[in-house]
Amino acid sequence: MPEREPSGGSELNETERVDKEHVFGTWSFQKDVSPTQVVDADGAQFTTADGGQYVDFSSQLMCSNLGHSADAVIDAVEEQMRKAAYVSPGYTTDARAKLGKKLAEVTPGDLSKTFFSTSGTEAVEAAIKIARFYTGKQKVVSRYRSYHGATYGSISVTGDPRRLPAEPGIPGTIKAPDPYAYGSTLDPMESVEYIDEMLELEGDTVAAILVEPIVGSNGILVPPDEYLPRLKEIAHDHGALLICDEVMSGFGRTGEWFGCDVFDVEPDIMTMAKGLTGAYQPLGATIVTSEIAEHFEENMFCHGHTYSGHPAAVAAGLATIETYQKENLIDRANEMGGYVGERIEELAADHPSVGETRGVGLFRGIELSRRADERVPFGTRSDKISSGSTVVDEVAATAKENGAYVANMINTLIIAPPLTITKDEVDTAIDALNAGLAVSDAAMD
Numbered sequence: 001m002p003e004r005e006p007s008g009g010s011e012l013n014e015t016e017r018v019d020k021e022h023v024f025g026t027w028s029f030q031k032d033v034s035p036t037q038v039v040d041a042d043g044a045q046f047t048t049a050d051g052g053q054y055v056d057f058s059s060q061l062m063c064s065n066l067g068h069s070a071d072a073v074i075d076a077v078e079e080q081m082r083k084a085a086y087v088s089p090g091y092t093t094d095a096r097a098k099l100g101k102k103l104a105e106v107t108p109g110d111l112s113k114t115f116f117s118t119s120g121t122e123a124v125e126a127a128i129k130i131a132r133f134y135t136g137k138q139k140v141v142s143r144y145r146s147y148h149g150a151t152y153g154s155i156s157v158t159g160d161p162r163r164l165p166a167e168p169g170i171p172g173t174i175k176a177p178d179p180y181a182y183g184s185t186l187d188p189m190e191s192v193e194y195i196d197e198m199l200e201l202e203g204d205t206v207a208a209i210l211v212e213p214i215v216g217s218n219g220i221l222v223p224p225d226e227y228l229p230r231l232k233e234i235a236h237d238h239g240a241l242l243i244c245d246e247v248m249s250g251f252g253r254t255g256e257w258f259g260c261d262v263f264d265v266e267p268d269i270m271t272m273a274k275g276l277t278g279a280y281q282p283l284g285a286t287i288v289t290s291e292i293a294e295h296f297e298e299n300m301f302c303h304g305h306t307y308s309g310h311p312a313a314v315a316a317g318l319a320t321i322e323t324y325q326k327e328n329l330i331d332r333a334n335e336m337g338g339y340v341g342e343r344i345e346e347l348a349a350d351h352p353s354v355g356e357t358r359g360v361g362l363f364r365g366i367e368l369s370r371r372a373d374e375r376v377p378f379g380t381r382s383d384k385i386s387s388g389s390t391v392v393d394e395v396a397a398t399a400k401e402n403g404a405y406v407a408n409m410i411n412t413l414i415i416a417p418p419l420t421i422t423k424d425e426v427d428t429a430i431d432a433l434n435a436g437l438a439v440s441d442a443a444m445d
């Protein structure tokens with residue numbers, strides 16, 4: 001593929017060129033990597049070195065939930081860094097204790113004790129280990145259309161094609177079908193009953209079922225209301241735990257605190273990152289019920305990192321959650337999500353290449369189709385691990401030329417703006433998407 005031009009269509013500048021030479025681009029053929037230098041970010045917008053200004057319609061990697069200028073979080077981090085930049089996990093800080101308590105309050109049910117790490121990947125790694133230690137069983141059932149992280153455990157439970165180069169991965173991982181009415185041959189509720197049958201056939205060996213309550217990067221898949229309650233029942237019927245990976249769906253994204261709140265389900269273990277600090281600091285968290293926590297009173301919690309509960313990161317987490325609360329941002333996500341949903345429906349009505357729109361709150365997807373009535377995708381799962389750009393990439397690139405950054409994966413555009421986005425910014429981004437979707441319309445068979 002020709003080197004993708006940076007925003008504005010100019011050559012790579014000196015910073016971008018040096019970066020490309022010396023820094024690995026993630027999940028890419030390195031020849032395809034074309035880093036764009038960001039020089040400023042404010043609210044729901046960011047500016048690149050060549051003067052390009054963009055509405056951030058995907059919160060970067062669906063993580064900048066507070067936008068880019070949350071002073072309360074910046075101040076909390078600075079204050080902590082000046083007090084004590086780092087203490088080892090055997091010591092604590094005011095923010096660490098308060099954030100632990102706060103997470104017990106905002107998460108559903110009896111989730112009460114948290115392990116802190118530095119990423120979503122590590123939050124999932126911890127969840128897998130905890131489930132195995134607690135149940136004494138080894139297997140983890142997760143689904144094909146899922147992403148749970150990059151290291152060996154979390155990539156092994158990931159279903160999307162990025163797992164393939166890392167296979168066979170860790171032992172004891174099993175993939176199940178997805179609640180994906182648009183693109184799968186199984187009806188979502190049939191798929192969940194199939195998982196019941198899978199657990200039956202596995203005997204008493206499954207430690208946990210791990211799912212994103214609403215699938216994020218693999219296409220914003222929202223299951224029917226009865227799906228997650230039934231999945232929890234199936235897990236418990238077979239002596240397995242339900243782990244909800246809320247790394248992307250947590251912290252207001254769905255118009256509720258967590259994706260599982262949309263379905264009134266309390267998981268046994270929940271993983272968090274991204275919106276936990278609104279991406280102001282790297283922080284992952286794995287919270288468990290008091291019953292699971294109790295198990296580790298007399299059994300070793302054999303896990304930890306140098307940066308578990310890093311003072312600056314937990315200070316950011318605490319200030320971020322306080323900001324969601326003070327500024328009523330969860331309700332705001334719900335309201336603004338309604339507006340974004342309406343505007344997306346207008347796009348769908350105008351563009352035949354829109355196959356399906358899905359989502360809740362500020363967590364929405366536009367799936368494209370080459371032949372709308374036949375659900376033929378432009379982008380396929382294998383594109384994810386191959387070189388070159390797809391029509392879906394070109395739709396996103398055109399939206400960017402028109403002033404909005406919109407993430408895309410496989411065959412879906414991912415709309416997940418900061419919870420603070422304004423209506424005017426939504427309108428700018430929708431106009432940009434309107435221009436982008438003309439590209440997929442023109443590419444239809």
Ligand code: PMP
Nearest residue numbers: 119120121147148149245247248
């Ligand atoms: N789980 C989910 C649901 C995610 O979306 C991601 C990241 N996109 C991860 C885990 C891994 O998080 P991180 O990139 O912070 O390691």
